[in-house]
Amino acid sequence: xxxxxxxxxxxxxxxxxxxxxxxxxxxxxxxxxxxxxxxxxxxxxxxxxxxxxxxxxxxxxxxxxxxxxxxxxxxxxxxxxxxxxxxxxxxxxxxxxxxxxxxxxxxxxxxxxxxxxxxxxxxxxxxxxxxxxxxxxxxxxxxxxxxxxxxxxxxxxxxxxxxxxxxxxxxxxxxxxxxxxxxxxxxxxxxxxxxxxxxxxxxxxxxxxxxxxxxxxxxxxxxxxxxxxxxxxxxxxxxxxxxxxxxxxxxxxx
Amino acid sequence: xxxxxxxxxxxxxxxxxxxxxxxxxxxxxxxxxxxxxxxxxxxxxxxxxxxxxxxxxxxxxxxxxxxxxxxxxxxxxxxxxxxxxxxxxxxxxxxxxxxxxxxxxxxxxxxxxxxxxxxxxxxxxxxxxxxxxxxxxxxxxxxxxxxxxxxxxxxxxxxxxxxxxxxxxxxxxxxxxxxxxxxxxxxxxxxxxxxxxxxxxxxxxxxxxxxxxxxxxxxxxxxxxxxxxxxxxxxxxxxxxxxxxxxxxxxxxxxxxxxxxxxxxxxxxxxxxxxxxxxxxxxxxxxxxxxxxxxxxxxxxxxxxxxxxxxxxxxxxxxxxxxxxxxxxxxxxxxxxxxxxxxxxxxxxxxxxxxxxxxxxxxxxxxxxxxxxxxxxxxxxxxxxxxxxxxxxxxxxxxxxxxxxxxxxxxxxx
Ligand SMILES: Cc1ncc(COP(=O)(O)O)c(C=O)c1O
Numbered sequence: 125x126x127x128x129x130x131x132x133x134x135x136x137x138x139x140x141x142x143x144x145x146x147x148x149x150x151x152x153x154x155x156x157x158x159x160x161x162x163x164x165x166x167x168x169x170x171x172x173x174x175x176x177x178x179x180x181x182x183x184x185x186x187x188x189x190x191x192x193x194x195x196x197x198x199x200x201x202x203x204x205x206x207x208x209x210x211x212x213x214x215x216x217x218x219x220x221x222x223x224x225x226x227x228x229x230x231x232x233x234x235x236x237x238x239x240x241x242x243x244x245x246x247x248x249x250x251x252x253x254x255x256x257x258x259x260x261x262x263x264x265x266x267x268x269x270x271x272x273x274x275x276x277x278x279x280x281x282x283x284x285x286x287x288x289x290x291x292x293x294x295x296x297x298x299x300x301x302x303x304x305x306x307x308x309x310x311x312x313x314x315x316x317x318x319x320x321x322x323x324x325x326x327x328x329x330x331x332x333x334x335x336x337x338x339x340x341x342x343x344x345x346x347x348x349x350x351x352x353x354x355x356x357x358x359x360x361x362x363x364x365x366x367x368x369x370x371x372x373x374x375x376x377x378x
Numbered sequence: 379x380x381x382x383x384x385x386x387x388x389x390x391x392x393x394x395x396x397x398x399x400x401x402x403x404x405x406x407x408x409x410x411x412x413x414x415x416x417x418x419x420x421x422x423x424x425x426x427x428x429x430x431x432x433x434x435x436x437x438x439x440x441x442x443x444x445x446x447x448x449x450x451x452x453x454x455x456x457x458x459x460x461x462x463x464x465x466x467x468x469x470x471x472x473x474x475x476x477x478x479x480x481x482x483x484x485x486x487x488x489x490x491x492x493x494x495x496x497x498x499x500x501x502x503x504x505x506x507x508x509x510x511x512x513x514x515x516x517x518x519x520x521x522x523x524x525x526x527x528x529x530x531x532x533x534x535x536x537x538x539x540x541x542x543x544x545x546x547x548x549x550x551x552x553x554x555x556x557x558x559x560x561x562x563x564x565x566x567x568x569x570x571x572x573x574x575x576x577x578x579x580x581x582x583x584x585x586x587x588x589x590x591x592x593x594x595x596x597x598x599x600x601x602x603x604x605x606x607x608x609x610x611x612x613x614x615x616x617x618x619x620x621x622x623x624x625x626x627x628x629x630x631x632x633x634x635x636x637x638x639x640x641x642x643x644x645x646x647x648x649x650x651x652x653x654x655x656x657x658x659x660x661x662x663x664x665x666x667x668x669x670x671x672x673x674x675x676x677x678x679x680x681x682x683x684x685x686x687x688x689x690x691x692x693x694x695x696x697x698x699x700x701x702x703x704x705x706x707x708x709x710x711x712x713x714x715x716x717x718x719x720x721x722x723x724x725x726x727x728x729x730x731x732x733x734x735x736x737x738x739x740x741x742x743x744x745x746x747x748x749x750x751x752x753x754x755x756x757x758x759x760x761x762x763x764x765x766x767x768x769x770x771x772x773x774x775x776x777x778x779x780x781x782x783x784x785x786x787x788x789x790x791x792x
Contacts, residue, residue, distance in 0.1 A: 178539065178671040179657045181551045182394045188538055201669040225392055226656045230670030252392045252659070277396040279558070284398060302396055303556035 127294030143170035149199030175223035184306030218246035237264035247271030285325035309335025383572020388689035391571035435592035448743035462755030470581030488543035489681035490522025492566030497529035567610025571659035586620020611688030633677030634704035679727035705734035726755035
């Protein structure tokens with residue numbers, strides 16, 4: 125699908141679009157499916173579905189624990205694919221897979237990507253797969269007209285941003301700071317400079333994630349990014365207040 | 379595009395974008411150091427002065443007579459400062475940290491040997507030091523935790539995942555992605571993203587260089603076979619590199635745990651349970667399920683129960699240059715006993731795996747054949763595990779008495 129066009133069409137004057145994240149199978153398949161429904165009803169425009177992995181090195185303690193508990197509760201890759209197929213059929217927003225490369229590699233990169241295309245997913249985020257190692261993946265994604273969403277980091281020099289931009293499709297995921305998911309981010313001038321560098325490096329829409337968790341963060345991103353990514357915070361809200369808390373949290377963001 | 383750090387189809391650098399620049403810098407500094415002949419001199423002088431190198435190559439006359447076959451020589455990495463080969467890698471990386479101008483080091487540790495070595499290096503060079511250690515290993519290797527803390531390191535028990543070595547590696551990466559400006563991650567074995575497998579092997583090659591020179595000086599001949607235990611693969615790579623281009627058989631011994639059929643082991647190359655995957659930043663054989671989720675591993679030796687293995691060794695397995703075997707927990711305890719009784723040597727439980735395989739083969743070899751076993755470390759750190767394995771009643775009484783004493787002191791203080 126044309127993810128870039130979707131993002132531009134859905135653009136709203138008051139705030140960036142929201143992309144939320146769930147770990148499939150946390151705390152159970154049924155509960156995580158209910159979470160997708162709740163998030164879609166709360167108005168999110170995009171969603172990341174994380175296939176749990178035993179070694180999620182880019183994730184902080186909250187998402188790490190969700191990965192482990194999903195696996196302990198019996199989540200399998202086949203079950204996650206089935207979950208995504210149902211979600212993509214039922215809800216009218218673009219879904220992306222997020223997972224680590226081993227999940228794709230063990231399944232077979234080409235068959236995995238073919239499955240994604242068949243179920244109508246929009247693309248994928250694979251944080252431990254730099255383009256240098258991702259030839260087979262990028263080729264398969266291109267062949268199936270899917271969007272490999274690559275990651276920009278504040279530590280990436282200009283030449284590297286340019287290289288990443290050449291391989292990215294749909295949008296670019298700008299990691300807001302150093303560190304793993306879940307820690308706080310300073311929404312200040314240095315982030316502004318970095319996002320300006322990101323903007324100069326690509327014509328694709330920018331999604332900003334890591335540490336986005338309140339209304340003021342979303343407001344900061346208003347004219348600086350097309351998409352705000354909410355990851356850890358919804359899991360925290362769910363753990364303390366269930367689905368209702370997730371819904372009121374998302375509705376309060378814009 | 380560049381495919382750096384590949385050994386056949388194994389290795390690579392599957393690194394989150396946030397660390398790309400850090401890896402570029404490390405790669406550059408390592409390449410410069412490697413190309414600089416003065417660097418190796420600085421390194422080997424440091425190892426001589428600080429760590430006591432070269433370590434001896436010890437002939438084992440009693441074991442040789444006992445088995446009645448090959449002449450058994452033992453490379454004494456247990457005599458390295460901190461009691462294992464780990465110091466070789468750590469001091470080398472310490473010199474690179476100085477070159478990069480960083481002030482803080484972090485490391486994972488399984489047995490605790492790499493953690494202790496890193497803590498000594500940090501003390502010597504004046505770096506801050508944090509060690510990640512699986513909570514299970516903290517329990518198994520308390521003496522090393524004690525020494526790391528006394529040496530000024532912060533030891534963080536890792537409660538996630540299977541709470542052993544691989545989980546400590548994940549936590550160290552999580553620390554690094556937040557603090558790479560000031561911090562270097564001293565990876566402890568020949569695994570992980572490029573350039574770690576090559577870099578760790580480079581520093582450990584001091585073992586094989588010395589061993590080759592020593593065996594030639596002493597006997598005028600090359601060994602027929604050399605044996606090393608394989609956790610991540612650093613002591614094995616260290617020894618093997620000395621004989622890579624010689625007609626010498628290289629034997630790596632993995633953890634057979636409760637037996638290869640039990641599923642409770644850490645044999646990735648000696649047994650077909652593992653398959654190729656990508657985790658912890660590199661491609662190699664991993665003990666994983668069909669979905670690519672890492673499995674639990676087991677070994678009596680905390681330094682050998684790792685799910686992955688050096689990509690260089692995976693390649694050498696495929697080319698047939700290295701033969702891989704496995705030793706079970708029970709065999710390891712028996713070999714340790716025999717080494718103590720016959721030679722007064724006290725190999726670490728990890729190293730004792732290499733002894734097991736050498737002991738199996740020595741009787742079948744000619745008397746004029748030479749074999750070398752790498753004693754990668756000493757067992758002092760294993761005193762609790764070994765005492766339990768021997769079910770030593772006097773040790774148990776001693777621990778009970780100590781516990782009573784502490785309890786009394788605590789009651790008095792309350
Ligand atoms: C004494 C000793 N030998 C061997 C190992 C295994 O590591 P490697 O395979 O990297 O040599 C360890 C690891 O902790 C160790 O402490």
